[in-house]
Amino acid sequence: MTLLVTDPLYLEHHAPGHVECPERVEAILQHFKKCGLLDRLTPLAPRDATVAEIALIHHPAYIEVVREAAERGGGWFDADTYLNPRSYAAAVRAVGGVLAAVEAVRDGRDRTALCLVRPPGHHATPERGMGFCLFNNVAVAARFLRRRVLIVDWDVHHGNGTQDAFEDDDSVCYLSTHRFPFYPGTGHAKERGVGNIINLPMDPDTSREEFMRRFRESVGRAGREFQPEFVLVSCGFDAYEGDPIGGLGLIPEDYRTMTDVVCKLGVPVVSALEGGYSLSGLGPCAEQHAEGLLAAKQA
Numbered sequence: 001m002t003l004l005v006t007d008p009l010y011l012e013h014h015a016p017g018h019v020e021c022p023e024r025v026e027a028i029l030q031h032f033k034k035c036g037l038l039d040r041l042t043p044l045a046p047r048d049a050t051v052a053e054i055a056l057i058h059h060p061a062y063i064e065v066v067r068e069a070a071e072r073g074g075g076w077f078d079a080d081t082y083l084n085p086r087s088y089a090a091a092v093r094a095v096g097g098v099l100a101a102v103e104a105v106r107d108g109r110d111r112t113a114l115c116l117v118r119p120p121g122h123h124a125t126p127e128r129g130m131g132f133c134l135f136n137n138v139a140v141a142a143r144f145l146r147r148r149v150l151i152v153d154w155d156v157h158h159g160n161g162t163q164d165a166f167e168d169d170d171s172v173c174y175l176s177t178h179r180f181p182f183y184p185g186t187g188h189a190k191e192r193g194v195g196n197i198i199n200l201p202m203d204p205d206t207s208r209e210e211f212m213r214r215f216r217e218s219v220g221r222a223g224r225e226f227q228p229e230f231v232l233v234s235c236g237f238d239a240y241e242g243d244p245i246g247g248l249g250l251i252p253e254d255y256r257t258m259t260d261v262v263c264k265l266g267v268p269v270v271s272a273l274e275g276g277y278s279l280s281g282l283g284p285c286a287e288q289h290a291e292g293l294l295a296a297k298q299a
């Protein structure tokens with residue numbers, strides 16, 4: 001089996017007409033129900049992260065800014081990034097959802113987990129939220145684990161927040177595929193941290209074959225050279241060909257291919273939702289990803 005983490009609270013963070021909407025998670029869950037996947041995944045309850053856990057990555061003053069902004073009724077950190085009165089609670093539980101998954105997988109309850117959390121995290125830097133992200137769910141989980149963690153980020157956008165968090169910390173290797181040049185502007189191949197950052201910028205014209213060739217080769221090399229004990233996936237589905245704000249020509253089956261490549265490293269894998277905005281594409285892409293996680297368990 002594969003663990004599945006989600007929570008009704010993740011649906012309470014929303015803003016009218018915004019593309020980063022609760023319907024994204026609902027679309028995936030409805031599709032999972034329809035194709036029978038919901039019965040094959042093991043539900044795992046999330047928990048709330050503590051402030052101390054969130055502070056493994058984020059500055060305490062910034063955590064307080066998020067809490068106060070929600071308490072005051074919400075607002076906007078930038079033109080993209082909103083908060084409503086429930087956003088702090090949702091963000092705390094989004095971090096805690098990924099923490100619950102890594103605890104369960106670390107303790108041997110399963111080999112793989114999929115966390116359908118909101119708000120997403122990989123653009124959130126230690127000191128500020130941006131790009132729809134409030135707290136960096138995957139980055140907190142990586143530091144919480146205190147192991148050699150490989151973060152594989154296949155969201156179509158570069159995870160600038162995750163790179164910021166680990167560019168001086170060689171216990172974590174961050175590997176990102178992303179459209180480039182594109183939001184947020186970071187992710188050049190020359191950005192290498194202390195040798196632990198692997199950026200694979202992709203021209204919008206990159207073919208699927210070329211994308212997969214570069215992905216396979218780089219993940220394989222990271223596995224050999226970094227010897228990870230744990231993989232976290234920053235799982236955006238916005239490189240899907242039909243994504244309304246991203247798109248890099250990928251089809252749902254490509255998410256199976258990438259999942260298989262990651263699972264072949266032979267270490268536990270916990271995946272957390274980042275972007276992905278096609279309400280018709282999210283289900284089929286997530287289905288392929290979940291099938292890959294399930295197959296890893298049986299191998």
Ligand SMILES: [Zn+2]
Nearest residue numbers: 155156157275
């Ligand atoms: Zn994205």
